[in-house]
Amino acid sequence: MLVPIFTLNLNQKIIPGRVCIGKYDTAHACLTASTTADKVFIHNPHQRLGITGGRMSLSQSSAEISLLNINQTVSAITAGVLTQPRHGDTLVVGTPTNVLAYDVQNNADVFYKDVSDGANAITIGKLGRHVSPLALIGGNCSIHGFDSEGNDPFWTVTGDNVSSLTLTDFDGDDENELLVGSEDFDIRVFKHEEILFEMSETEAVTALCPMHGSRFGYALANGTVGVYEKLSRWWRIKSKNHAIAIYSYDLDGDGVPELITGWSNGKIDARNDRSGEVVFKDNFQSTVAGIVQGDYRMDGKNQLICCSVDGEVRGYQPSTAESRYSMMDVNIEQETIRELSQRRHNLLLELKNYEENQRMGSSGEVVHGKPSTAGDQVGIIPANTQLQTGLAINMGSEEKNKPPHVEIALATTNDTVIRAVIIFAEGIFEGESHVYHPREHSLTSNIRVPLYPPKDVPVDLHIKSMVGYKGSLHYHVFELTRQLPRFSMYALCTTAVTQPQGSVSFRLSERVARIVMWVNSSFLLLEDLQADEEGGMEVSFLSLRSNLPLVIKADPQCHMSIYTDDMELAGDLIQALANYLNLDDLQVEADFPSEVDQLGAVLQRVEEYHATRQRLSAEMADHSGVIRTLVVRAEDARLMGDMQSMRQWYGELYNLNKDLISGYKIRCNNHQELLSCLKQVNQTIQKAGRLRAGKSKTSVISACRQAIKNSNVNALTKIIRTGSP
């Protein structure tokens, strides 16, 4: 077992996930983390930091700790080389409204910028062909890249709130790509502004870390951690605890970094990047707050440094070749034997099951058809029992208060009944499973389980059904896996529907037959669709969620049109189709009048909110002036012994204070509204981008950005429609 080479107690609370380390004077590593009371502390055991004053103050309790007043909730923190390397690392602190780049050594701001989308995640480094390093700030649906001057040469949008960011050379071209994890469960790889790849996960992506080569680790909000090599997931594990921090560090000294995970229950483990096997673990008394590496002992080597929320810090050193084997459990031979015996034991048990089965079968005494009770000690069903499954769309019923849904029909082939069904699937239930367990007296051999997938993603359903007889204590478990097609929540319309206003049209150099194949595989259809006599295709669906129609048309020349009022759905369809047909680039003509109107209205509201904000700020400045005067007057009165006026002045001060507080509340609300509007704008741009594929997609996004900067709503509308300004 590896023991920490140093432990410290900082006596500071640390907010989980807000930990970084920086060499602010180019030489000494300082652990930096966000603590209570909106402060950031810098632990500098090696050298006193220069100047206090300004933002910086020394901690009263410990000489090694300096505190930075941020006065806003710290939402992300990181340190890295942003200016020139000889100046040391710059500390970048993100809050819900601002981003601060701070030169710790000189106690001065490098820049302080408003980011209206907030800063949920920050990373510093070189991105793509940008010469100078950038501080990349992930906010609500948008990503800003600031250089040391505070300019933002990089900007793009993504599907949902960014929850994690990292830089890594994903495609091996010696240029860094940006990996973005967001709350819509996706990990996106950005090369410059363009999305190179998208990987769908099953929960919000809370952390990403680059590993060896194009490998990277990820963590999800549901307690999953894992490792991807490019687009393929090598392994993942799920725990009931949450991964707070992940980091890659070569702890066993074999030249390949392991994935180090810090858990909410205080556990730290290091897992082999290839197999996910635990090679090392340790326990903190409280939740792990962060993991970094740095040369904290000034011996020229980097240690792995783990911190807990209570301020406990432990440093670990990679094991050398000699000590490596002692780290392995000395009982390797014991373990091997135990594992082998366990396997033998399991095989023997299974064999016993088959033997018993045959013995009973050949004896002919036992009959099936009755429940197996405690006295029987055996569960019997007919050998040829089969479980049949089917997926279908159920339009629901008004009186039973059941909305339209997809259902799985399960049926056994004889008199056995289905006691219960457990469906394990990710992303479509609240937890990871859904249980169907009817009352004892209403058991049948034929059941239907309703499903309501909230998103259009293909889902693997792992179905376990318990088959036996009524009143039994023992059931046979039938396990099978079915895939739910991506667009299963759209029912085929046989009657004519009114064509929706919104539409996208484009031309594909493909055969209609392949489009038909795509439709057959992505929608839940009772029988396969065929192209009509002329070789064209027209098919209409009804969304089970919103009850809105969707029409897909293709003429024999493969001019395609998709009619729907839901721009997001159109985007999903196009992305899925582009994926299916391996399209490099796709430009479309889009027309979503309602969406565009809405965007106009939102932009107008954004403007209003901005105005309100300015007005409120001015008011606040006024008030603070008045406060100063009131305080002075009241104190004067007190010194003069004029209690009556003092009371009066303080009374006024009190009223003013109340005004300020209510003003603050309005400001908060205003800010919330503003945020949600900006998010909508970003999402609309993202949706407009998703209507295209490849280069066209990137150019739409940057053109939209330009239009918004110039507040040119007309241009924006045009870009969304045609794809170019």
Added chain:
Amino acid sequence: MELSLTRVDYLQVGLTSPRCLRVLPSSTPKTQQKVVVGDQDGTVQLFSMKRGEVQNSFTTTSPKAITRLELGGALGTVKDKVFVSSGNEVRGYTKKGKQFLGFDTNLTEEIKSMYISGSDLLVCGDYVYNHYHDCQDSNYFLAADRINDIISLPAEKMKSLVPVLACEDRLLRVMKDSEVLYSVELPAPPTSLQLFYNDGGENGDQLLYGTSDGKIGLVQLGRGSAVHRWVSEGGSGTSGRVGGVTCMDHHDLTGDGVRELVVGREDGQLEVLAYEDGEEAPPTLRFSMSCSESVTAVQGAVVGNTGYDEVVASTYTGWVFGVTSEPMDRHLSSESGVVQISQDSKQKIQRLRDEIDDLQQRVLKERDQYQAATQSTFPGISAVPFFSVNDKMSLSRNDASYLLSLEVQTAIDNVLLQSDVPIDLLDVEKNSAVVSYSTCDPESGNFLLATYRCQANTTRLEVRIRTIEGQYGTLQAYITPRLQPKCCQVRQYKIKPLSLHSRVHSFDSTRPYNTLVLRGQFTLPEIHAWVVFCLPELPERTPATTQAEFTFISTFLDTQLHCVYSAGEAIFKSDNISTISILKDVLTKEATRKKVRLDISCEVSEDSVVHALHLLHPRLEAQLMLAKQVSLIEALRELGCHEADTSFLSPEYQHILDNADSLQAQYRKQPCHLERLYGMITDLYIDKFKFKGVNVKSQVPHLLEILDNYGSLSIQHLVNFFQA
């Protein structure tokens, strides 16, 4: 001094029942001893270890599971005869494997526990105790509740036979012939007995007991009464909850001439505790190890290698292993950095591998055959035998919640918990399983549907459950192991109407009581069945006496319930009116269902309500205080990080700041405690007026308002509201 011990596996047998492993004594100290183990497949084997290899001395089989294995011999000689109980038979073997005794006890129940003292054989079934002297039936006793263990004080020191029964109703029954001499009340149901220091101490009258909630205690059994010496809560103290004690032994592992206590627990903990003050004080923990499945037997001995003391233990799934003081790394050569595996082990591993390959082939063939049968039209059957499940659901007095533990002989794949009553599942720190709650449609009669997906190699799952008194029904667990062909087994647990009550043996008659009297045409078995339906910790069997008397205490409130019933009449007394109200509702319903006419009379004591409120008051106050303190912690900490010196704070705040972590831990440990108390008070209020025939549901919001402001009001305020 910390002990450093390492685990060495010896072999795997079938599932083992508790205490079916013993080590034969050796004539010279520190030489290798032989181990005898019996399993549920009926196999008894005696083995020794020779250079890491198992050497079998003898193996016998019988059709029935071995339920207990003891050593015996004539008094004053070495105990090296092996006695096993199986079904209702007791057999004896010499250490050479020769059977010298085959004795059919003719008991109606299967033997569950057994003890041998010279030529006296003591056996117990579930409820009966029988004493045979030279195989002649001498004494017989029928206990009121399940017998968990039996022992007799050392005959050499006591000059007479003093058997002691450990019973589920929290009593040690000290026997004299066929009568109970006296009984000793314990804090929890005893599960295991062991003579103190293996010899009963100086006078042979000291007895250790282990309980189902993990306590270990020492009692001194005198001629007419017993003295409690100490009780140890047990465990390393970090998790706060320890597993029940299954087995104990004493052995000198440290080599200091004093024997240590070795304890095996249900939750897989194996502990070594040292007596630092002899018999005067509880021992202190020196070593603890987790083996992730129940430990069924422990004994100190020398088995693996001459000269090294160790603890030999067996687990539920049949692993027999040693926890030895022998340093393990001496097999390894550290210079090369390569782990050297000895030639013997290599061969052993290779043999195992070959065997597995062979088995794999056979299994594949059988699997295909089985699959083929499912396709054929020939009307065959698919019969899969039950897998063994070792399950237990027990009420813990400390936090008024249930602990459900499930243990299977092979790795668990998933467990589905379904309940038709509202219950809450609480997280158990030890579990690694991923829990997922499924939405429940009340129409389908489900109030809880939760799946536990277990990680690889999990054979044991623990779930903590919080019940609500008055709501009763069934909790079902569908357990699916990772064994082909995939099957699942259903286990059912009754959630009783008064689920948070637990048995005691003393009744405080000075409290103000409400009385419920039932009269009607019912027999004792009938009324007993109804009471069992309502209350936990009662024997299923109808008491043999004409009148039954039981006392219970509410684990949450400490109110009492006293039940006295016989054929035709039943009297229930409780100082909590809600308890009486629940009993009345449930019993009426049950009687109506059975079509028995009942004459019910209720006597409500006004004082009891005030009394119950006074019982609630300190708890409520403590909880409110705790909640307040916890809410202040963050703010105080912020102050603390600004100021170097916090001495300007008031003592109260300083106290909070100093104990912040323990306060938070305490707060986390009792989630929803306040809500539960509020619920109790509301029930009390509604029930009080229900007996008067007044519906006060509309007043409840008013009551809750008072409770929300309780911190600033006095108890009198609440009492006034109740009496208004």
